[in-house]
Amino acid sequence: MEPFVVSANRQLARNHPVLRLLQPHFRGTLAINEAAWRRLIADGGAVDRVFAGKIDSTRKLAADGLRQFQFRAGHLPKVLAAAGVTDRDVLPEHPYRDDAMLYWQAIHRWVSDYLAVYYPADAAVAGDPELRAWLVELSDGDGGRVSGIGPEDGQSCAGLTDVLTMVLFTCSVQHAAVNFPQYDVMSYAPRMPFAAYAPAPTSKTGAAEADYLALLPPLNVAEQQMEIGYLLGSVHYTTLGQYGPRAFRDPRVAEPLAAFQARLAEIGAIITERNLMRRPYTALSATGVPQSINV
Secondary structure, three states: OHHHHHHHHHHHHOOOOOHHHHHHHHHHHHHHHHHHHHHHHHOHHHHHHOHHHHHHHHHHHHHEEEEEEOHHOHHHEEEEEHHHHOOOOOOOOOOHHHHHHHHHHHHHHHHHHHHHOOOHHHHHHHOOOHHHHHHHHHOOOOOOOOOOOOOHHHOOOOHHHHHHHHHHHHHHHHHHHHOOHHHHOOOOOOOOOOOOOOEEEEOOOOHHHHHHHOOOHHHHHHHHHHHHHHHHHHHOOOOOOOOOOOOOOHHHHHHHHHHHHHHHHHHHHHHHHHHOOOOOOOOOOHHHHHOOOOO
């Protein structure tokens, strides 16, 4: 999200309605990225100490993956379709799919209703020079270098709605889905060791418990893995939809915002009820979805 944060603040005026919508979802992102660069993924930092790969190789893999990422292909409905998990008859229960789609639809409706206040027709979107400059810089090789996005996405209300829905969803729901399970899923080293500390087995027989234990991280590394998971996966700050009284001063925004907040409350109740009937999936509980990537 950092290219979106930087480009939006460079190309959109402070009172631009799109920047006003985005700012609460950008809060804290540059700061947490800077902290991660200096400590978490720095040479000799926490990730370098607990993972098998050297940190420069790990960073290169991440950069290569990001270069291959296509923004439009990252829209949740397309992701689920590409994964083959949309057919509920074949896969009746898929907690991430089921809960995340509720949020995606709610965010899409909120963005669409919000933009309708300022852009009554497609021509108003296409004629906005600041929006065009933002989208150009995002995709430019000397700018954000984001693939799968460009000025063509700013030619209609529907196109801009899709872009902003993806941004808001990524900053809030998607971040919650990948960040907060870290403590539960990754903190116990025997369940998910980040590296092997002995040669891999060469036979299916003859191994003893000591051979298995030798593969696991030493205690000090396992403790650090637990600490990283706890730090990243247990700190919650801000809640999706709670923008604060000064975020939108235009009274015309009050009605669509109230509808969005009411829908979020409904989604929270639906997920709470679902968790009574399935193995609880709490990553997307209403109170656990942040407004921005701030931890």
